[in-house]
Amino acid sequence: MTARTLAVVSAGLSQPSSTRLLADQLAAATRDELVRRGDTVEVRSVELREHAHDIVNHLLTGFPSPALREVLDAVTGADGLIAVTPIFNASYNGLFKSFFDLVEKDALADRPVLAAATGGTARHSLALEHALRPMFAYLRAVVVPTTVFAAPEDWSGGTADGALRRRVERAGAELADQVHRRAASTGPTDPFALTGSFEDLLSGLRRDA
Template sequence: MTKLAVISGGLREPSSTRLLAERLEASVRKELGALDITAGSSFVELRPLGHPIIDAMITGFATAALEEAFETVAEADGVIAVTPAFNASFSGLFKSFFDVLPEETLSDMPVLIGATGGTERHSLVLEHALRPMFSYLHAIVSPRGVYAATDDFGAPAQEGSALGRRITTAAADYARLVQGCGSHQRRDAFTEELASMEQLLGGSDGESRR
């Protein structure tokens, strides 16, 4: 089974960010089903993790709840990440989660990006903030993201609405990306660095014996 981790950075309850995340998740699972891929999803809600995230930034140690969130993301074959937009960028809480996420967790991970905001003015957050950040983290970012303004949620929650069409199109692209990437292989930066160092030392020892 393909595992999806859905990261929602909504700060309020109820949250339009969570609503968009749920609609993206449902559409992605439907599109994966059309490709004969069974998917299961786990949601990571960042609002309850606010204090643990800040504590991890200050102390360098993660609580059990935050470790569980890290493991959910690391075990996934794909990530759907949605944030509220503030001043044309992601929220501080959303960014902080990825600041403390263990290195290489998202390496080669297919990621579908989404954002919510009050008006269409913030829609460039997808290309100016989210896509560069996930590219820096070595994720494989799906070509289409989804932005939803407050007015979008006034329309019926169906595929025929403008937001519904954007969600369906983005989900179809992302499903094909997940299919092409296959099962995600976890990477451990520390282990890889240690193995590389041992290889270098082994090579040096070999050279010294010649």
């Protein structure tokens, strides 16, 4: 039995939010599949609206608040990531993009990601392929084949309809498969950590002298 961590980032601006609702259902599907495979799962949900001011301040100053640093570490240190945004003007919203602009280079390299989105019309679903998938590819993450888009007509009484539920389950199973086959994450990389002993570093300096 392997302990896994799953970070779930949602960028909805309203409360309650269909974006958060979709994120929770994707997390549940992924968690259930990992448990079925014998793993234990800790889910860390992040609503970016709660950190909006800290995100802007970090963009302006280059320094995260302690709370935002904790969130960034949770996301980059997780075994798998679910990222869900509402679609505005045919792309992810500004809060979503601003957060991932703060992720350090290579911090998501080889990390399994499930990308999903919500929008007012099904026509926005193409944003998953022309906006979200390329962004995560640039970050060198591994985006699972199935992305999930939910329009208003996909919800019935606050729950996913049959077609959406099947997409959620398929995407969750794909993310669980990617997470399960990898070694458990050791947490976020410390950019200031030494890659060798002081003796090794000093001997290298002596050789260069």
